[in-house]
Amino acid sequence: MPLSSAASRGPLALLAHQVRYDLRAGLRNPRARFFTFFFPIVLLVIFTGVFGHGSTTIDGVHVKLSRFYVPGILAMSIVVAAYANLVISIATLRETGVLKRRRATPVPPAVLIAGQALSTVAIAAIMATLLLAIGKVAYGVGMAPAAIAAIACTAVIGTLAFACIGYAVSGLIGTPDAAQPIIQATMMPLWFVSGVFIPTANLSGTLHTVGELFPVEHLAAGLQLASVHTSFGGAISLGDLLVLAAWGIAAAAFAWWRFSWLPSSAHA
């Protein structure tokens, strides 16, 4: 036996233990690997290949579309990892009794939830590194160190906010089968009106306003703002971060009320 278990070394060791196994399970999941890693990279290659030489403006700065797509696709992969994958994963773990079995052990629920959220942050960090590296090497989209720091901040807050939304939505979904259509219905339209696939400058005023009601637009806008600035102060978008944080807090409150560890099909 190992000299001391994770639990006996305190809550932080236990959290690290949980993150390690959640991350391992997450990286081995073929569905998550495809939608979180492979699919966004394919979209980045296609979008920049087709539209990359066009241009748009971000925060008044005239840029090539490739500089628009790198942070935009990063926003998309964060939403997929923290929202789509998490909803499906939680619904599956709950309905197959895994959450209930974990809950039957002494592990504090906060460790289980934080572990899942932090492993999602780790996956987002891997994805951000990949996309920024591809952008730099393949498309010459370089970023200043201060901009990368701002992207990291925005990405972490965005990931946590979407993880909260994921927890909230998982409480509304009965079975993992029902999760897929709900996720696609809530995500797909937002890619188009939130400045992920199409620059918001090209959208009608109404569509842009609709996009701004939802958190995806604010994550994408925050990341895109960072990509055109060289100082941290200029690259960080406090307004977008506040909106993301508000969504996260509201979702966390909803999840607190609605979240269940037990299968919804529990019978007497």
Place this chain on the structure above:
Amino acid sequence: MLTNSLDAAVAQRDAALPPDVANARHDAALQRDAALSPTPAEDQGSSVSSIPEDPVISIRALHKRYGENEAVRGIDLEVRRGEIFAFLGPNGAGKTTTVEILEGFRQAGAGRVQVLGINPWRAPSAWRERIGIVLQESEAEPGLTVRECLCLYAGYYRAPRSVDETLALVGLSEQAQERASALSGGQRRRLDVALALVGDPELIFLDEPTTGFDPSARRAAWEVIAGLRDLGKTVFLTTHYMEEAERLADRIAVIAAGEIIAQGTPHTLGDRQLSVAQITFAPPHEMRLGELPATLAGHADQGPDGRIVLPSSSVAADLHALSGWALARGLKLDDLEVRRPTLEDVYLDLTTDDPDPTTNEPSPTTNDQPRS
């Protein structure tokens, strides 16, 4: 302070006693104090357990209601340390509700429930160090190997068992590197047991551990469960299989329509040991019951399959009379049988009296908020 002076008095009195007795008394005193204090027993878990006479599970007048329906109607149960206790009942009889209350997943409606001396609904996480649960339905941790699953769960406990020993105990050492999701049904159930054991609990809940098994997988699982007894564990087993209860359990309780309708050992449940044996045989040819010896003819009967049925409260004498009669007529009575009611007969007798047990307990999730 009152508590201190009480403790001092107890210590003084116990000085003359052997240390074990003194400790037990001291623990009893602590427990009393805990009962008097406004925040009951939250942190008294470990001290209470060291009193060997204390039941591991104690239920008094437990009620649980879902809306209009009373799923559990005042049950009393006691499970002692080191025994395998089987809890039987038809679907919807209140079995799962009771088990989930014991496991801390649901709140008791009324009555007193103590598991390892603590109310499960208010139990601190230290209490969960001491119990293991094999759920009725739970799948493997996705993406992890068998060994990784065990390592993950071992990390949740302060003093877990060795992962390799636990794998050996349930016979999964050879599958340690396989993905847990790739295991067969029987192997996966053994993994469930291993996950419940890895924290080295005192008390293990097994909820229908062999449902859906083929006979050989079931026998293998029984060996594992019987092995828990040798480890000194207390086991609370729910099952649909009478053979399983008979094979494994020290004591059995039967619940129907929310009430305990019988309790006993596999041998004494429903006064099985007192029940009358039956001697049966197929008549060699068309015969009237009156042809039987006079001592037997009076209470003999002919079953729908044509067999002669003789309820017998003194089997040796009745067999003697019967065999003498048969020999005199040159009959072989090749298919003669003497049988007592099986546990299954007793169980069916007990539970089919109930008018309609299935309507008494609706799905609890519809109008009850379980622990979240």
